[in-house]
Amino acid sequence: MSEIVALALEFKKRDPKKILGPVVGKVVKPMPDLQVTILSGQVVISAESLYITEKLYKDSYDMPVTGDLTIDDLVKSIEGNIRLEVEVLKVGELVMLVPAGNGQEYFIIDRVRKAK
Secondary structure, three states: OOHHHHHHHHHHHHOOOOOOOOEEEEEEEOOOOOEEEEOOOOEEEEHHHEEEOHHHHOOEEEEEEEEEEEEOOEEEEEEEEEEEEOOOOOOOOEEEEEEOOOOOOEEEEEEEOOOO
16 A cells, blocks of 8 residues: 555544434334334444433333222222333334434434324
């Protein structure tokens, strides 16, 4: 390799790395070992490189319930809690990802879908 080519390669190393902007990904493996593909499946991003919003992460909610339950002529007052289980990201769902500053980690912002 000539000295000029070697020098050109050194300058190329200094060029800033291209970082993708927001991209659409596809969930290929569910939580807790979440995996998302981007660029038409060319790149697989594993859970270690993903940040997920609380809204998408939470899988159950406790909700207080108070009121009257009526069955036929029987009225019963109830008070307590119910637990609502929510299925988090499912295989095949599309998500919007935004790269972190290092270009190696991504934030999953929300589920998305095609308009048509």
